[in-house]
Amino acid sequence: MSDFIVLFLAVLLALLVKPLVEKRAEAFAAAVTGITFVQRNGVMLSAYLILAVLGWAVFMIILPQLYMVDFSFRHNLPFDQVGGPNDTHTFDNYRYLLFGREGDEEMFNWLHLKVFFKTILASACVTLFDLAICYPIAYYMAQVARGGKARLLVLCLIIPFWVNEILRAFAFRILFGTSGVINSVLMGLGFTDQGVDFLRADVGLYAGLTYAYILLMIFPLYNAIESLDHNQVEAARDLGSPWWRIHFRVVMPHAKPGIASGCTMVFMLSAGALAAPQILGGPSSLWFTQVIYQWFFTGLNWPQGSAYAFVLLATCIVFVMTIMRVFNVRFGEIAK
Amino acid sequence: MSADVELDHVTIRFGDFTAVDDANLRIEDGEFFSFLGPSGCGKTTILRAVSGFMDPTEGEVRIGGRNMRGIGPNRRPTALIFQNLALFPLMTVADNIAFGLEVRGVSKFERRKRADELLALIALSDQADKLVTALSGGQRQRVAIARALAVEPDVLLLDEPLSALDLKLRQHMRTELRTIQQRVGITFIYITHDQGEALTMSDRIAVMSQGIIQQVGNGSEIYNNPATAFVASFVGENNPFHGHVSKADDQHAVMDTKFGPLRGRNSQGLRAGDRAILFVRPESLSLTNGAAGDGNVIESPVVNEEFEGHFVKIYLAGEGPKPIGLSVTNDGADSIPNVGDTIRVAFDPERANMLPMGELADE
Ligand SMILES: Nc1ncnc2c1ncn2[C@@H]1O[C@H](COP(=O)(O)OP(=O)(O)OP(=O)(O)O)[C@@H](O)[C@H]1O
Ligand SMILES: [Mg+2]
Numbered sequence: 001m002s003d004f005i006v007l008f009l010a011v012l013l014a015l016l017v018k019p020l021v022e023k024r025a026e027a028f029a030a031a032v033t034g035i036t037f038v039q040r041n042g043v044m045l046s047a048y049l050i051l052a053v054l055g056w057a058v059f060m061i062i063l064p065q066l067y068m069v070d071f072s073f074r075h076n077l078p079f080d081q082v083g084g085p086n087d088t089h090t091f092d093n094y095r096y097l098l099f100g101r102e103g104d105e106e107m108f109n110w111l112h113l114k115v116f117f118k119t120i121l122a123s124a125c126v127t128l129f130d131l132a133i134c135y136p137i138a139y140y141m142a143q144v145a146r147g148g149k150a151r152l153l154v155l156c157l158i159i160p161f162w163v164n165e166i167l168r169a170f171a172f173r174i175l176f177g178t179s180g181v182i183n184s185v186l187m188g189l190g191f192t193d194q195g196v197d198f199l200r201a202d203v204g205l206y207a208g209l210t211y212a213y214i215l216l217m218i219f220p221l222y223n224a225i226e227s228l229d230h231n232q233v234e235a236a237r238d239l240g241s242p243w244w245r246i247h248f249r250v251v252m253p254h255a256k257p258g259i260a261s262g263c264t265m266v267f268m269l270s271a272g273a274l275a276a277p278q279i280l281g282g283p284s285s286l287w288f289t290q291v292i293y294q295w296f297f298t299g300l301n302w303p304q305g306s307a308y309a310f311v312l313l314a315t316c317i318v319f320v321m322t323i324m325r326v327f328n329v330r331f332g333e334i335a336k
Numbered sequence: 337m338s339a340d341v342e343l344d345h346v347t348i349r350f351g352d353f354t355a356v357d358d359a360n361l362r363i364e365d366g367e368f369f370s371f372l373g374p375s376g377c378g379k380t381t382i383l384r385a386v387s388g389f390m391d392p393t394e395g396e397v398r399i400g401g402r403n404m405r406g407i408g409p410n411r412r413p414t415a416l417i418f419q420n421l422a423l424f425p426l427m428t429v430a431d432n433i434a435f436g437l438e439v440r441g442v443s444k445f446e447r448r449k450r451a452d453e454l455l456a457l458i459a460l461s462d463q464a465d466k467l468v469t470a471l472s473g474g475q476r477q478r479v480a481i482a483r484a485l486a487v488e489p490d491v492l493l494l495d496e497p498l499s500a501l502d503l504k505l506r507q508h509m510r511t512e513l514r515t516i517q518q519r520v521g522i523t524f525i526y527i528t529h530d531q532g533e534a535l536t537m538s539d540r541i542a543v544m545s546q547g548i549i550q551q552v553g554n555g556s557e558i559y560n561n562p563a564t565a566f567v568a569s570f571v572g573e574n575n576p577f578h579g580h581v582s583k584a585d586d587q588h589a590v591m592d593t594k595f596g597p598l599r600g601r602n603s604q605g606l607r608a609g610d611r612a613i614l615f616v617r618p619e620s621l622s623l624t625n626g627a628a629g630d631g632n633v634i635e636s637p638v639v640n641e642e643f644e645g646h647f648v649k650i651y652l653a654g655e656g657p658k659p660i661g662l663s664v665t666n667d668g669a670d671s672i673p674n675v676g677d678t679i680r681v682a683f684d685p686e687r688a689n690m691l692p693m694g695e696l697a698d699e
Contacts, residue, residue: 231422238387238409238416239436239487248437253426 007106008066012058029222034059039289072307076300093307095099106331112291120315123271129210130217131259139251143230157215169208169279176204176280200282208280209270216269224258225251238324257333273315288312338400339413339490339523340365341386345395348381348547356392357547363525363540363625365490368517370526372534374570374697375546379527380419382544383493386525387416399491415484416493420500421476427525429479430455430464436487454482454573454680457516474505481516491523498533506530510537520672531571535559543567545697561603562689568615575621575660577614581606581690589690594655600688611693616683621662623671624682632685636660637678648672652681 032038038046052183073089081087097116100109137157141150163171176198183195198204228251236246252259277287292312295305324331341363348356355378363369371379384390385397388409389587397404399413409416415436423582424432433454434447442450455461458478463471468479473635477497494513500508502682516535517524534541542552543566551563560569569576577598578655579591589602591614600614626633636652639659643649650673651659662681666670673679 114565229420229422231420233417234389234409234426235418235422236424236439238389238414239439239483240410240411241439245439249438250424265484325629 009064016280066308069310071303072310074303076303094311096304097308097311114287115286115291116288116312116315118285119271119312120319122202122287123267124210124319125215126206126209126270127263127267129206130213131263133210134214134217134221134262135259138218139225139247141218142222142226143228143233157218161215165212165275166279168212169276172204172208172211172280173199176207199280200284202282202285204280205282205285208276209273212273212276213266213269216265219263220258220265221255222258224255226305228254256327256329259328260324260329260333263323268316269271269318271312340400341491341525342398343382343386343395343525344398346382346385346392346397347377347394348390349393354644355547356385358395359549361542361549361552363523366521366523366538368514368524368526370528370534370538370541372528372531372541372545372571374529376546378547379529379544380495383416383527385493385527386491387414387493388412390449393644413490414493415487415489415491417480417484417495417497419495419497419627421480421497423480423483424463425467425469427468428465429468429471432468432479433482433486435483440487450486451482454486455487457519473501474509477509478512481513481652485516485520489522491525492517494524494526496527496529498528499530504634507535513537521653530552535571543570545570545695562615562647563604563693564617565613565694566697567693568613568689568691573618573661574615575618575654575662576696577616578693579612579614581608581610581612584608588685590631591690595636597631598634598688599632599685600690601686602690604690604692606690606692612690613693613696614688614690616688618661620683620687621660622665622683623673624634624680626680626682632688633680633682634660635678635680638673638675640674641675652679685698 034042035046041049042280072093073091074087075090075092077084077086097109097112100106100111141153145153160168164254173180176327177183178195178197178199180198182198183192186192187195232250232254233246237243237248241249272289273287274289274293277285277290281287281290288308289312292308295308299305343359346356347354359382371382373379381390385392386404388404388407388411389403390399402413411687424435427435430448430451433451434442437447437450451464452461455464458481460475460478460482463475468476471479480497481492487631496697497507497513510533513524513526526534526537529539535558538555540552540554541558543550543558545566549557551567551582553561558567558571562571565576568574577591577593577595579593579598581589582592582597583590584602584606586605587602588599589606589612590597590599591612593614598614600616606612621634624633634652634664636654638650639653640651641648642651643666644663645666647663650662652662654660660681
């Protein structure tokens with residue numbers, strides 16, 4: 001393991017030192033002071049900023065992830081064999097997700113693959129629910145409500161999120177449980193006499209996830225829609241457009257970057273959610289993150305767990321990129 | 337369908353604030369009609385009531401004789417050109433123009449055909465597939481007009497569409513707009529705070545101030561026979577003289593001022609004793625040899641002069657801090673007085689208007 005880090009740091013160092021070695025030191029100094037960023041902030045501050053950002057990126061993001069990547073290609077060895085002759089790289093962990101253990105009856109590892117695809121699909125559904133729910137709210141806040149009303153609405157949306165995730169999830173359990181609030185009301189009104197098992201039907205899970213990421217959808221949408229000149233909405237209306245066409249032809253194209261960044265965040269986060277599926281998922285349904293969690297903590301098989309986690313990450317990235325391609329959103333736009 | 341627009345006792349309030357106060361007028365089918373007034377006088381508000389974005393608090397807007405209350409902007413025979421144009425920046429020029437047709441379910445082929453016709457009308461045929469953001473200000477202006485004309489409205493409403501353009505383009509677009517209106521033959525309702533635009537383009541003009549329609553008439557009526565002190569001071573330059581009416585008949589009235597008695601036309605039925613303002617335009621004043629007591633002769637020292645080339649603008653000390661302006665044709669002779677000279681100027685009472693006391697437009 002450690003040789004890997006040493007190699008990485010060596011490459012980094014070599015890249016930094018290269019100009020010094022190649023040219024004279026003063027030419028290097030001239031080059032540094034010639035950079036506008038350095039001129040604007042001074043040498044000390046620039047050095048600090050660059051080191052801080054680099055340090056953050058390298059130590060908090062790149063190194064741990066690389067460590068995990070490396071991990072996912074190794075055997076799950078007992079502690080005393082780590083670094084020993086058996087500690088080699090392998091594709092076994094990835095192969096396991098696809099094909100299961102050798103000698104299994106099934107060709108593919110359907111147990112895990114099903115969970116995997118269900119997670120992707122369900123996250124896409126959660127994203128669509130969020131979009132459907134948040135778009136009207138964001139439009140109202142950005143184009144219709146005036147001053148005080150919009151601010152009140154924002155407060156009403158934010159304050160419930162002070163309640164922590166676990167509490168919120170259990171509250172949803174109470175809401176959707178067989179003898180929960182909704183069922184009591186339904187039974188009281190005589191729609192059903194034994195209560196609907198919303199949790200088994202995953203209604204609780206979908207509702208919980210959808211609600212959990214509402215803000216992440218609303219704010220990018222709000223930002224995007226807010227920058228639309230309201231006269232364009234009125235112009236479309238004046239030209240005879242019904243309201244739905246105004247949204248499809250004028251508002252949504254304008255808000256596309258916001259829609260894309262909201263959807264990306266919600267999708268990524270719901271695919272990677274753990275607490276909500278753990279608490280709200282029906283007894284028969286698993287979220288892929290739960291499988292990963294089991295590898296790490298129940299199976300104590302970290303290499304297998306990280307392989308699963310990277311497959312999830314890679315698939316999510318590919319999925320998001322594909323969707324963005326389809327809807328013709330450029331990557332830079334979602335950062336707006 | 338005939339498309340005359342009637343405002344019948346139209347009042348529009350925002351809370352306690354009255355933005356439009358009892359407007360009554362009738363705009364004929366095919367007319368180029370302008371609303372002229374300073375910023376904030378309620379012009380846009382009237383236009384929004386005609387286009388359907390709001391209904392008047394009281395009164396009726398009728399188009400072609402039909403009461404429009406409750407009918408939304410998408411179902412009125414009007415098309416509005418916004419103050420900032422509000423073109424769709426993500427669509428091409430042709431798609432912008434065809435948007436109204438797309439909404440009406442016209443086929444793609446037909447849409448393109450109609451867009452091409454309109455592009456020819458506005459002389460932009462070669463720009464059809466550009467994004468509107470790639471066009472110049474004047475071109476965008478014309479695209480906005482074409483987009484509105486595409487839905488074949490009976491009434492085209494224009495809210496200061498030229499205000500964002502530079503002077504030269506603005507003057508060019510004036511002629512262009514007028515030509516387009518004559519070619520398509522529909523009613524144009526035009527809003528502006530620029531009197532030059534209103535006077536050069538319109539068949540008739542309504543002059544507004546603080547939500548009240550002061551006068552409706554064609555350009556020369558508004559300019560030569562203003563009905564109120566506001567109109568007289570807002571349209572063109574005018575020299576006001578304040579005082580009480582000393583003598584009046586149906587035709588003329590006389591007012592005592594510090595320059596002696598001054599006489600002007602009495603179109604508003606002033607009577608002796610009324611407080612009034614006499615308006616005399618700079619071009620109606622001329623140098624004279626008459627005596628100060630002759631009536632309609634003003635004797636006053638020259639305080640300032642501006643040489644404009646073919647004429648000279650001369651300012652005399654007035655009744656208050658504001659000087660009296662007059663223009664003297666530059667005939668090459670040395671008849672032009674110097675600053676400091678006391679001179680006498682006279683005017684024809686037929687070209688001076690005595691009007692009831694009222695607010696003046698501030699310069
Ligand atoms: N929605 C509104 N709520 C409250 N007051 C309004 C509203 N719309 C307009 N007003 C007020 O009504 C008055 C007239 O506004 P309007 O927009 O009609 O002026 P305008 O003549 O078009 O001016 P400009 O030449 O500056 O565009 C203004 O004093 C404005 O503040
Ligand atoms: Mg306006």
